[in-house]
Amino acid sequence: MKKMLLLCAAGLIVLASVISADADIALPKPSPTPAKEARVVRYTGLTIVPDAKSYEARLQIPESELKGLRDALAMVQPDESMLQRLAHSSTRTIMAGVFLFLSFSFAGVWLARSGQRRGHKAIAALLVGTALIGAAAVITRANAGPPGSFRWKGLPQALSEGRATQGGVQIEIVPEGNGLKLIIPLKKTKPNGDEE
């Protein structure tokens, strides 16, 4: 009798759970996995040279560059999360920042403890000046170069004139696609010469 009661109770629980578990509804189709983000693994240079004698376009990779590319690819962690990648890439920056902070702190303490000699005032002024200029450079992004499109701006004209154009290029690993794709950041220009 006791067993019967237990079986009935278990059956009722299973039936009741059908509603909350949506057991009568077919399993949803697995949603497509989100597209993997492209990853920059190496920064290198690219020169586009128009060659009237060639019949096929060629992407020439020097052996030294190929070695560097192989090394960069060897370092790619296939399933690294965004957080892991961020942590991995910023370790050196964090350490550099910590040591810079320590440097300025210790320099300040040293100057404060070593009296008010003339030379020390000059050093203090130099340190404060360097800190101010550094802070201004960070705030105004003064250490950043011109955007990549700047170098490629004159590409169409250079190609038409048979001249070489040189600029930086990021090598990306994209999850899909056939062959290499060279994307040149060319801005449309207004009739007055301004970029859109």
Added chain:
Amino acid sequence: MERTANIDLVRLSPERALPATRVSARLFAAALFSVAILSAVLAGWIPFQFSLVTVFLFAGPHNWFELRYFLMRLPRRLGRSRNFFVVAFAGIALLTAAYLSLPLLFYSRIWSGANWPLAIAVWNTLLLLWLATLVWLRGKQHARRNWGWAWPLAFALAALNWITPEMFSLAIVYAHPLVALWFLDRHLSRTRPAWLSTYRRCLLLVPILIAGIIWQLSGTASLADDNGLAWRVTQHAGAELLPNVSSHLLVSLHVFLEMLHYGVWLIALPLIGARGTLWNVKTIPVARHSQGFPKIVGAVLLAGLSVVVLLWVGFSTNYAATRDLYFAIAIAHVLAEAPFLLRMI
């Protein structure tokens, strides 16, 4: 009671320091000029061959001369300098062991290649902190010295090191040969103060020759590094880190600086500093004293000579492998220069 540690070694009057002058100031300056110019010409003309020959001939002997020089400057009793020397020798031992273990970890696949810059950055940071400690300890020995700047400077350099560890290591490779010139400057100020102005005028030749090498070779094609030995030589000079700079220029510059380094230890310092035969241990204070250690000093020098001969045998049989081994172990002499140079400042 004798306080050896408080007495600056060989801080004697010029007349008393070296009664028998072997060379004149002019001859000394002429030797410096000749070595510098000949080195620059050969380094620019045949950098690869010159690098191989100089390392083969002078790498081992210059280390032996450095060892002998450091033994000369070692106080018999440490006294107040005990902490300084304990930190110095512990640092040399630990940093050398760590430096040697890095490639072992890499080749045994314990350490991934991706972590290589991190490992280099950690080692460089430890080196800087050790140097700062030595400077701080040395500064504390004199009440008038305020060498607290060592810490902010070390931290600033550490920050630079973490931004680009490989370049920082390369900077050490290029800066180390110049330390020998500083040694010579300090040595002259103690033993030949009258020559100091002549020597410092001669030093002006170094940046001129460096500028000349850069000017002449910046546009030259890179050296072919299609074999293991050539690759080692160009890598040592930083060809991989500076791909846009001609490896001909880099190797030439590095060999030129190395030759200056060898010239100081093998020619200049023995010429002006020798007070007897090189194998006479009685010229070394720590061996000469009645409570000294002549047998230990003699054994150390003899062992050093054996290593020099072994290096020559090694270079003759397998140059590339011996070169790798030498430049790994030679970090010890680079480190040893720091405390002994600080003792002379």
